[in-house]
Amino acid sequence: MTGPEESGRGWVLHVDLDQFIAxxxxxxxPELRGRPVVVGGTGDPTRPRTVAATATYEARAYGVHSxxxxxxxxxxxxxxxxxxxxxxxxxAASEQVMATLRRFPVRVEVWGWDEAxxxxxxxxxxxxxxxxxxxxxxxxxxxxxxxxxxxxHQAKLASAFAKPAGVHRLTTGTWAQQMYExxxxxxxxxxxxxxxxxxxxxxxxxxxxxxxxPAELARHxxxxxxPWLHHLAHGRGExxxxxxxxxxxxxxRETTFPxxxxxxxxxxxxxxxxxxxxxxxxxxxxxxxxxxxxxxxFAPFLxxxxxxxxxxxxxxxxxxxxxxxxxxxxxxxxxxxxLLGVAVEYAPPGDEAPAYTLTALE
DNA sequence: TCTGGGGTCCTAGGACCC
DNA sequence: TCTGGGGTCCTAGGACCC
Numbered sequence: 393m394t395g396p397e398e399s400g401r402g403w404v405l406h407v408d409l410d411q412f413i414a415x416x417x418x419x420x421x422p423e424l425r426g427r428p429v430v431v432g433g434t435g436d437p438t439r440p441r442t443v444a445a446t447a448t449y450e451a452r453a454y455g456v457h458s459x460x461x462x463x464x465x466x467x468x469x470x471x472x473x474x475x476x477x478x479x480x481x482x483x484a485a486s487e488q489v490m491a492t493l494r495r496f497p498v499r500v501e502v503w504g505w506d507e508a509x510x511x512x513x514x515x516x517x518x519x520x521x522x523x524x525x526x527x528x529x530x531x532x533x534x535x536x537x538x539x540x541x542x543x544x545h546q547a548k549l550a551s552a553f554a555k556p557a558g559v560h561r562l563t564t565g566t567w568a569q570q571m572y573e574x575x576x577x578x579x580x581x582x583x584x585x586x587x588x589x590x591x592x593x594x595x596x597x598x599x600x601x602x603x604x605x606p607a608e609l610a611r612h613x614x615x616x617x618x619p620w621l622h623h624l625a626h627g628r629g630e631x632x633x634x635x636x637x638x639x640x641x642x643x644x645r646e647t648t649f650p651x652x653x654x655x656x657x658x659x660x661x662x663x664x665x666x667x668x669x670x671x672x673x674x675x676x677x678x679x680x681x682x683x684x685x686x687x688x689x690f691a692p693f694l695x696x697x698x699x700x701x702x703x704x705x706x707x708x709x710x711x712x713x714x715x716x717x718x719x720x721x722x723x724x725x726x727x728x729x730x731l732l733g734v735a736v737e738y739a740p741p742g743d744e745a746p747a748y749t750l751t752a753l754e
Numbered sequence: 755t756c757t758g759g760g761g762t763c764c765t766a767g768g769a770c771c772c
Numbered sequence: 773t774c775t776g777g778g779g780t781c782c783t784a785g786g787a788c789c790c
Contacts, residue, residue: 433758443758457755464755477758504761504790583788614765617787646759685783693757699783733759 400515404631406539406547407493407524410556412506413446416485417475419533428472430456430465435476437466441648441730445477485532492531493524499633507551509544511633521559545629548580567627572599579624586613586621601625639741643677644687645669646733652691653729660717666734667716671709679738680705684712686719689731698722705739712736 409415413431418424428451433442444465447456454469465472486505493500498520499511514520521538528536539550540561547562549571554560562570571578576598577587593612595601602625610618623629645666653659663686674681685699698719706712716734 441756441758443755445758455755459758460755461757468755506790581788585787616764641762644760648758683782695785697784701782731758735760 400513402511402513402631403517403520404541404544404547404633405498405510405512405517405521405524406541406544406551407489407508407510407528408537408539408551408555409489409506409528410535410537411446411448412485412534413477413482414448415534416482417478418448419485420481421475424473426450428454428456428469429475430462430469430472431475432462432477435474437462437472437474439463440650447472485534488532489528489534489536492528495527496520496524499635501633501635502638509547509633517561518559525557525559543627543629543631544633545580545624546627549578562627564627568599568602571627572597572602574598576601576625580629581624582621589613590621598625640677640679640738642683642735642737643670643673643679644733644735645673646687646731646735648689648731649729653732656725659725659729659732660720662732663716663720663734664713666732667713668709670734670736671707671712674712674736674738675707675709677738679741680707681712681736682739683737684715684719685735685737686716686723687731687733687735688720688723688725688729691728691730693730694727695731696723 414429417429417431429448430437430444430451431446432444433439436442440463442462444456444458444460444462446458447465451465451469451472454472456465456469456472462474466474482505490500490502490508493508493510501509501511503509510524512520517540521540524538525536528534535557537551537554537557538559539547539552539554540559541547541550542563546564546567550560550562553562574597575587576582576590576595577584579598589612590596590601595604601621604622606619606622609621612618613621647662647666653662681702682705683699683701685697687695687697689695700715700719702715
């Protein structure tokens with residue numbers, strides 16, 4: 393921490409913890425180091441319909457990966473150690489990491505449990521990145537990788553190139569050289585579906601997309617998404633690092649049942665329980681609810697949602713439960729149900745009361 | 755490999771209003 | 773009454789990310 397951050401040009405850094413969940417678990421259980429470990433669900437690999445949140449490199453050697461059903465992981469690697477997900481532990485570790493980053497003369501924007509953007513002015517961003525890595529490791533025992541860029545998009549991609557435990561710089565100056573030959577889904581925001589659709593238009597690489605006509609892209613992907621894809625391919629992106637805490641837009645709870653539900657009163661009972669849970673979460677967060685939606689995933693895997701806007705914002709559990717059940721009533725529930733969910737949209741904070749006096753004056 | 759849970763944002767179509 | 777044009781709100785679904 394040499395303190396040169398008041399001078400020099402501005403940079404965006406992306407700090408990404410390496411194998412975050414597995415690393416936190418191994419800190420608590422050093423005896424498991426070097427063994428195949430899989431984390432997910434309640435840690436019971438025989439329970440159907442639960443998947444791995446993460447797998448250590450030793451487990452990956454057996455073909456196990458995150459998102460894989462635990463039962464499959466067990467078959468591939470019977471000697472693996474299966475651990476339950478422990479959200480509070482990950483949140484606590486994450487807090488420690490973010491607090492460490494905030495001790496530097498930089499701006500820190502938390503972007504999830506295991507990553508953050510850092511805004512800084514310096515003549516030597518590699519030195520700053522190395523300082524951040526050392527400080528996080530010393531304070532928490534966790535390893536991270538750091539990407540350096542002119543904006544968040546570049547820094548985010550750079551940190552992936554830096555993995556594991558490294559530092560990498562990707563800027564507008566080196567964008568074409570580093571990115572143009574890669575497939576379009578190497579960009580942050582382009583997934584499998586969009587990549588396939590782009591390929592159908594003859595656009596396979598980042599260079600192809602960068603050379604495409606934005607108006608043509610708008611016709612196929614919409615007025616916002618089309619031009620945005622073009623921007624992504626040129627390595628453009630948001631460069632402002634915002635330190636004010638994120639204000640959640642909504643909240644949800646959902647459950648996949650080990651066996652399908654067919655009984656209507658069971659289904660209603662589960663939706664009530666989810667609605668009460670979401671209401672309690674909202675009350676704890678001090679947020680009023682303006683919309684309630686119910687999600688039903690039918691067997692084998694058909695997902696449908698129904699939603700309803702409330703007449704007035706509320707946090708009342710009885711009212712939210714009543715609305716959730718009314719929305720549930722709009723589904724055709726003749727097929728077996730494998731998942732139920734209740735989601736709410738929050739009113740913007742401080743927006744609960746209508747400002748009718750101001751309106752009257754206009 | 756029979757496929758979690760929790761988020762965000764965008765799009766399209768219909769209702770409704772002037 | 774054979775049919776405009778714009779704006780806003782609401783709903784359902786989709787894509788993406790961690």
